[in-house]
Amino acid sequence: MNDLERRYRRLLRAYPPEYRRTRGDEIVGTYLDLAGPHDRRPSLADAADLLRGGLRQRLRAAGATDVLPGVRLAATLALTAATVLAAGWFVRDLHPPHADLGYPSVGPFASVGVLAWVAWLLAAVVAGLAPGRSTRVAVAVAVLLTVAVVPLGAVPALPRPALSVLAPQIALGLLTLALPAHPPIGSRWLPALAGLVTALATLHLAPGLSDGWGYYGWTTVTLLSTVGVGLLVVVALLAAGLALARDTRGLWATLTLLGPVGLLTLHSLAGAIPVAGLAQNPTWASLAGTAVVVSAVGVGALPSAVLLRRRVMRR
Template sequence: MTELERRYLRLLWAYPAAYRRARGAEIVGTYLDLAAPGRRWPAPADALDLARGGLAARLRAAGATDLLPGVRLAAVLAFLAATALAAHWMVPELRPARPEYGLQQVGPFASLGAVVWAAWLAAALGQTLAPRRYARPLLWAAVLATALVVPVSAVTGLSRPPLFVVLPQLVLGVIALGLPPRVPHRARVVPLAVAVLVVVFTQTAVPRIGPIVGYRDVWNFQAPVAVGTVLLLAAVAAALRPGRRWDFRGGWALLILLTPIGLLNLHELAQLGQRNPDWATLAATAVAVSLLGPGLLLAALSARLQAAPQQPTPPCPTCGSSR
């Protein structure tokens, strides 16, 4: 056995055990036949193809072939929610705090949050106008900027948005990475339209208080709760749509979005146990919410696996035989 064949066999662990036993040799043999002479490592495209095929096979084995459409639906809703929040939070970033409060602003902006929100607005613009090869990196850049804002603030001493603003934005961004590869042209304008409408609403509905006197005057729980409520209603509406047998895409989307919805309503959930929740209560609630969503998702996958009918052995990818 060559080193290349051994490495392809390791990648084959992405597939269920029964699939590997039935079709593993044929799959690896096909990749070896197509590999260039002298190659020692699988091509990145081959590794990605095996990972995708393994995931699809595991979903078929679990009777959850509608999970991937559910992930994409959740990604669309998460991206719209993240865009709306970024547009809303960008407005107060244009009004730095008064000097006597000693907040380390970033140039003409109130905090490092301006970089994060600008990255998200650029991602929304990219989804509308840029080709796919540029839109995806812009989305990754927005997620990376959100993840780095807290450590960069700790190192530089510059002001940043509070954690109850950054954390749900990061979770929404991670989910948004599952956006479908192709979006209808009419739908591509929706993120940018949402951003424009939210900016206009924020500028007109929020009182013009001039320079902010501290984060307490700007970073309130009203905007996250509003976006979280709309996101919950949209996910529930998608889950309640009548579907075909074993079609649970809206339900998967709802389960995936439970964590960011809970984080957006963190203060209200923490108030269930304490009228004026302190930091420890908020942190404990955040941990509980972060564990509940994935736990329910895994439980639903397990239940689907138990209820799904046995799938026949998949046909050979080269000869088409199902024996």
């Protein structure tokens, strides 16, 4: 067994044990036949394909084949929300504060976050023009650029968006990687259209905004919370409508989006408990603690629901 075959068999562990015993040799043999003579490790596309296949088979073994359509619905809504935010932040970065206010800027832009926002807007366009692998690559690039913005904050002369802005954007982007390969044309262009409307609306409001507003004020908190609550309302309404037709996609989509929605509304959740009868601004400790809880709930909600339904069905 050479290194390439060994690495393919490691990836094959994504499949259920019984499936590996009956089909494992066939799957690995197919990938080896398609590999180049000098390949030493699986390509990223092959690795992603094996992981997706393993997830499908595990869901089928758990009797939860309806989960993936719900995750794909959540991915479409996630890209739409991410594009709306990116469009708003992009317009915001086009209006840096006046130099006499003492705020740093990056040339004609307010922050280095503009690199990530442009990447997100391009990803939304790619989703409309070339769904499938091209879209996933564009989204992956946008996610990586958003992550790359974080360490730039250590440079005083390079202002960046707040972590409360970047974290939900990354979470939405990771979920967007589950977009369907062949979506209906309406859902393909929904993110780009939503981004265009947001950009035009923000441009209309921009002249009335204070020159000093940035990523750390209540304007940002309000926008994040509004998008988070709006996303939750939309998916809940979809879930209710689909449930009338005995379609569970909306339920799975709602559970999938709990994590991103929680990160979008992080400030509200962290300050939800009043102190001495008065609303308090959340501390960094409460924000960090709430972020950990929200992330844990977001990651665990969907698999927990799948396991719970499996146990109920077995009784």
